[in-house]
Amino acid sequence: MKRHESIVASISEVSERIARAADRSGRRPADVTLxxxxxxxxxxxxxxxxxxxxxxxxxNYVQESIxxxxxxxxxxxWHYIGMLQTNKIRKVVRHFDWIHTLDGEDKAKRxxxxxxxxxxxxxxxxxxxxxxxxxxxxxxxxxxxxxVYYLPKLRxxxxxxxxxxxxxxxxxxxxxxxxxxxxxxxxxQGTGCLSMGMTSDYEVAIEEGATHVRIGTGIFGTRIx
Numbered sequence: 001m002k003r004h005e006s007i008v009a010s011i012s013e014v015s016e017r018i019a020r021a022a023d024r025s026g027r028r029p030a031d032v033t034l035x036x037x038x039x040x041x042x043x044x045x046x047x048x049x050x051x052x053x054x055x056x057x058x059x060n061y062v063q064e065s066i067x068x069x070x071x072x073x074x075x076x077x078w079h080y081i082g083m084l085q086t087n088k089i090r091k092v093v094r095h096f097d098w099i100h101t102l103d104g105e106d107k108a109k110r111x112x113x114x115x116x117x118x119x120x121x122x123x124x125x126x127x128x129x130x131x132x133x134x135x136x137x138x139x140x141x142x143x144x145x146x147x148v149y150y151l152p153k154l155r156x157x158x159x160x161x162x163x164x165x166x167x168x169x170x171x172x173x174x175x176x177x178x179x180x181x182x183x184x185x186x187x188x189q190g191t192g193c194l195s196m197g198m199t200s201d202y203e204v205a206i207e208e209g210a211t212h213v214r215i216g217t218g219i220f221g222t223r224i225x
Contacts (some may be wrong), residue, residue: 010219021206037216040223043071058214061086085095090114100160100195101162103134108148115153122160127175158193159183169201176208
């Protein structure tokens with residue numbers, strides 16, 4: 001199967017699975033935003049996915065993304081889903097529409113100071129308190145969320161997490177359910193977004209309330225890098 005046909009077929013399959021998962025949870029497919037995660041994939045791959053109807057794309061590395069963005073359609077919505085490094089914040093706010101990985105007040109203040117226009121942000125939560133991962137620990141979320149909410153130029157839209165790596169998606173379900181409860185407990189206006197779920201577990205994530213799923217391998221295949 002040619003590259004173009006493979007990507008289009010994968011998008012169709014993923015979209016159908018998203019629709020079924022949404023239906024199982026009593027929601028509409030339109031309630032879930034599919035973000036094509038394009039780390040390590042080319043601008044040509046992005047163009048194919050865009051032609052197939054994808055409008056949201058997620059990137060992990062600032063420099064890689066900037067190089068590709070110049071070759072991509074202007075109406076694409078760019079999501080930054082990589083680790084938010086302090087020395088890259090100025091570039092991130094200039095080249096991305098959403099930031100999924102805000103993990104501290106200091107970085108939030110820098111984002112607010114350097115953003116030229118309001119930018120949508122999600123607070124990353126280390127839901128399983130894994131020492132090797134970034135993100136805010138659940139017990140610190142309420143205070144950080146309140147402080148971020150009042151910063152100018154930032155629109156706090158909700159939460160993001162990466163579930164523990166597990167071959168059985170059902171093993172991750174309790175963590176996704178906990179994320180939904182944390183989101184509901186914030187009670188901050190406009191924070192209904194929940195970014196969680198990747199290729200291996202996005203159906204379970206949707207069943208537990210995900211509004212944004214980040215799919216890379218499931219659309220483009222195995223990454224070369």
